[in-house]
Amino acid sequence: MATKSRSIGREVPRIGGTFVHFSVANEIGQRIVRGDYPPGTILPNEAEWSEMFGVGRSVVREAIKMLMAKNLLASRPKIGSWVEPRERWNLLDREVLTWYAASPERHTFLKTVQEFRYIIEPEAAALASQRRSESQMEAISKACFEMGTARTLSERTAADTRFHLAILRAAGNELLLPLGALIDSALEGLFVFVTREVNDIRHAQDLHEDIEKSIRLQRPDAARKAVRRLLANTDAIIARQGGGRPERGSG
Amino acid sequence: MATKSRSIGREVPRIGGTFVHFSVANEIGQRIVRGDYPPGTILPNEAEWSEMFGVGRSVVREAIKMLMAKNLLASRPKIGSWVEPRERWNLLDREVLTWYAASPERHTFLKTVQEFRYIIEPEAAALASQRRSESQMEAISKACFEMGTARTLSERTAADTRFHLAILRAAGNELLLPLGALIDSALEGLFVFVTREVNDIRHAQDLHEDIEKSIRLQRPDAARKAVRRLLANTDAIIARQGGGRPERGSG
DNA sequence: CGTCAATATATTGTCTGATAAATCCGATAA
DNA sequence: TTATCGGATTTATCAGACAATATATTGACG
Numbered sequence: 001m002a003t004k005s006r007s008i009g010r011e012v013p014r015i016g017g018t019f020v021h022f023s024v025a026n027e028i029g030q031r032i033v034r035g036d037y038p039p040g041t042i043l044p045n046e047a048e049w050s051e052m053f054g055v056g057r058s059v060v061r062e063a064i065k066m067l068m069a070k071n072l073l074a075s076r077p078k079i080g081s082w083v084e085p086r087e088r089w090n091l092l093d094r095e096v097l098t099w100y101a102a103s104p105e106r107h108t109f110l111k112t113v114q115e116f117r118y119i120i121e122p123e124a125a126a127l128a129s130q131r132r133s134e135s136q137m138e139a140i141s142k143a144c145f146e147m148g149t150a151r152t153l154s155e156r157t158a159a160d161t162r163f164h165l166a167i168l169r170a171a172g173n174e175l176l177l178p179l180g181a182l183i184d185s186a187l188e189g190l191f192v193f194v195t196r197e198v199n200d201i202r203h204a205q206d207l208h209e210d211i212e213k214s215i216r217l218q219r220p221d222a223a224r225k226a227v228r229r230l231l232a233n234t235d236a237i238i239a240r241q242g243g244g245r246p247e248r249g250s251g
Numbered sequence: 252m253a254t255k256s257r258s259i260g261r262e263v264p265r266i267g268g269t270f271v272h273f274s275v276a277n278e279i280g281q282r283i284v285r286g287d288y289p290p291g292t293i294l295p296n297e298a299e300w301s302e303m304f305g306v307g308r309s310v311v312r313e314a315i316k317m318l319m320a321k322n323l324l325a326s327r328p329k330i331g332s333w334v335e336p337r338e339r340w341n342l343l344d345r346e347v348l349t350w351y352a353a354s355p356e357r358h359t360f361l362k363t364v365q366e367f368r369y370i371i372e373p374e375a376a377a378l379a380s381q382r383r384s385e386s387q388m389e390a391i392s393k394a395c396f397e398m399g400t401a402r403t404l405s406e407r408t409a410a411d412t413r414f415h416l417a418i419l420r421a422a423g424n425e426l427l428l429p430l431g432a433l434i435d436s437a438l439e440g441l442f443v444f445v446t447r448e449v450n451d452i453r454h455a456q457d458l459h460e461d462i463e464k465s466i467r468l469q470r471p472d473a474a475r476k477a478v479r480r481l482l483a484n485t486d487a488i489i490a491r492q493g494g495g496r497p498e499r500g501s502g
Numbered sequence: 503c504g505t506c507a508a509t510a511t512a513t514t515g516t517c518t519g520a521t522a523a524a525t526c527c528g529a530t531a532a
Numbered sequence: 533t534t535a536t537c538g539g540a541t542t543t544a545t546c547a548g549a550c551a552a553t554a555t556a557t558t559g560a561c562g
Contacts, residue, residue, distance in 0.1 A: 019515070021316065045542060056517045058309060061543085065272065065313040069320035071345075077543040078525040092343045092429045094322070116426045119374040175367045175433070178343045182426070270544070296513060307546040312514085328514040329554040 020055050025063035026095070027053070032072050032083055033099035043073065043081045070096055094181035101185045113186045114235060120179055121164070122227040125211060126220035128170035136170035137216060144212040148205050153194065161187050163208060167215070190234065193241050200237070207233055271306050276314035277346070278304070283323050283334055284350035294324065294332045321347055345432035352436045364437045365486060371430055372415070373478045376462060377471035379421035387421035388467060395463040399456050404445065412438050414459060418466070441485065444492050451488070458484055 028049070037043055044052065049060040064081060067073050070090045075081035090096055100109045132140070143163035150156035164183045168176045195201070207230040214223035279300070288294055295303065300311040315332060318324050321341045326332035341347055351360045383391070394414035401407035415434045419427045446452070458481040465474035 021515085025320075047542090058312075058518090059516065061309075062313055062316040062515095065316045066320040069276075069317035069344075069346075075543065076525080077523060078541055080542060086425070087428055090341070090344060090429055091426055093320075093341060095320075112424055112426055115424055119371060119424075119427075123370040173363055173366055173370075174337070175342055175363055176370075177338055178341055272544085298513085307544095309547090310545065313544095326514065327554075328552060329512060331513060 021059045021062040021066070024049070024053055024055060024059055025066040026099075028063060029067055029070070029072060029095060030099045030102065032067070033089075033096060034103040035105070037083050039083045039085045041083050042079070043083065045080050072096070092178060092182065094178075094184075097181055097185045101189050106189060110186065110189050110238070113182060113189070114231065114238070116182065117186065118228070118231055120176070121167070121183075121231065122224040124168050124171040124173075124176055125215060125223040125227045127172060128167050129215045129218050129220040129223045131172040132170040132215060132218075136166065139166040140170060140215060141212055144208050147208055153191075153196070157187055157191060157194075160208075163212075167211070170215070190238070193238050195237055195241070204230075204233060272310045272313040272317070275300070275304055275306060275310055276317040277350075279314060280318050280321070280323060280346060281350045281353065283318070284340075284347060285354040286356070288334050290334045290336045292334050293330070294334065296331050323347070343429060343433065345429075345435075348432055348436045352440050357440060361437065361440050361489070364433060364440070365482065365489070367433065368437065369479070369482055371427070372418070372434075372482065373475040375419050375422040375424075375427055376466060376474040376478045378423060379418050380466045380469050380471040380474045382423040383421040383466055383469075387417065390417040391421060391466060392463055395459050398459055404442075404447070408438055408442060408445070411459075414463075418462070421466070441489070444489050446488055446492070455481070455484060 028043075031037060043049075046057050046060050046064075049063075050057045053060070064073065064075065068075070070093050071084055071088045072090075073081050073083050091100065100106070103109070128136075128140075140163065143159050143166050146159040147156055147163060150159055161184055164187075165180045168180055168183075207226065210226040211223060211230060214220075214226050279294075282288060294300075297308050297311050297315070300315075301308045304311070315324065315326065319326070321344050322335055322339045323341075324332050324334050342351065351357070354360070379387070379391075391414065394410050394417050397410040398407055398414060401410055412435055415438075416431045419431055419434075458477065461477040462474060462481060465471075465477050
């Protein structure tokens with residue numbers, strides 16, 4: 001026997017922490033969202049997963065429980081586990097979003113997220129204009145400033161994320177906070193589209209500063225409109241760079 | 252010894268299905284959201300939960316994994332499990348919402364949800380006006396009609412929920428679907444406030460029909476405004492009935 | 503007496519094996 | 533043909549063990 005199970009976890013790519021059940025949940029979750037197992041499909045049973053990944057059954061079970069908590073699947077004795085209909089998925093869950101963003105449908109994902117941002121962010125900015133505390137304003141301004149002085153693209157994206165998150169926070173409605181994950185994955189997904197043209201960067205920065213100013217001056221309506229302009233600009237960049245590649249489905 | 256563990260599960264109230272780990276997750280999750288264990292608190296360890304609820308350790312672990320998936324807690328060897336900062340909670344998760352709605356802070360919850368609905372629902376209705384298919388329109392109209400003909404209050408609430416859900420669906424953005432849980436718990440929480448006055452019911456029904464009509468006639472702007480009127484009406488009812496009881500915090 | 507390193511200890515992480523419960527499916531009988 | 537019963541499969545749950553890890557204590561050394 002010897003090193004029978006020493007290769008554990010080599011099969012499944014390690015992700016957060018080094019805990020095996022996380023990796024397993026990640027792997028199975030990703031497969032589901034990616035479409036490997038369409039809704040209604042009966043998944044491999046626990047013993048099969050266990051052997052497939054080279055981990056104990058308890059690990060598989062805990063991973064499955066995590067996915068059940070996100071409504072990606074459900075299970076019953078004698079039946080096994082099956083993928084839930086897409087309607088039931090907790091799409092707004094951070095990890096599910098990440099898996100979606102990494103799936104073949106990432107273009108659809110990006111489009112959907114962008115549209116969703118049009119719903120959320122203008123109102124969030126408007127609320128922030130009315131409610132932001134001084135320290136919240138500072139956080140917003142700081143992130144905006146750091147966007148301008150960032151030296152690398154990823155630094156800029158990080159500051160960009162902080163900026164939008166700070167606005168959500170300042171809006172003073174805690175239900176908005178989980179949507180930070182959304183913006184997070186959106187900006188990350190946008191990364192490839194983002195232009196390096198100096199003029200475009202300058203313009204984008206101006207648009208961000210418009211938002212910052214509106215919130216600072218406590219002008220909800222101006223903030224709303226400024227956010228819409230920023231989103232429209234982003235859409236334009238996506239269309240310009242990614243427009244040549246038609247997606248399957250509704251052309 | 253004899254019936255040592257025969258009383259299993261009697262300790263913890265059974266909820267969904269009859270599965271013990273669900274009940275345990277429910278109990279612990281509810282306690283956390285309710286505030287029994289404030290963020291940062293180290294929770295009882297697995298052995299203690301196990302004994303406390305009279306269930307096996309694996310059940311406790313699976314329950315904890317479910318709560319970890321909702322970002323309510325995290326854990327490390329030697330440390331134990333601790334409650335995550337509220338900012339990280341997946342507040343938009345169906346079960347978390349349910350626990351929140353049942354907590355002592357349910358009034359705050361209701362206020363927050365109502366405000367959130369102002370952000371989401373007008374835009375959802377506007378999108379639905381533009382995109383609804385015929386069958387989606389049918390679902391909306393049917394729910395609206397059934398609200399009018401409902402004979403009991405709970406029947407009416409059920410139809411009300413179906414109505415708002417159908418609009419979300421018709422909006423054609425899948426990220427909106429998880430928010431159905433939000434509306435669900437909102438209407439359930441509103442139940443106690445809802446008036447039985449015939450005039451009020453008549454008025455509320457008119458407001459719903461305005462929305463239905465706007466979507467049917469594909470008038471986004473009218474739909475948006477109609478939804479805002481409905482929400483304002485709801486707010487007024489809450490204020491009228493619950494206004495006498497001042498909440499702690501910002502009066 | 504103070505600082506640093508080794509060690510003890512407590513807790514989760516993981517594995518293994520066994521029993522219980524639930525449900526589907528087929529066989530058997532009316 | 534139908535209804536009932538039993539077998540088989542899968543998850544649900546329990547139990548006990550060892551591994552990994554991080555805190556806390558303790559001891560040695562300066």
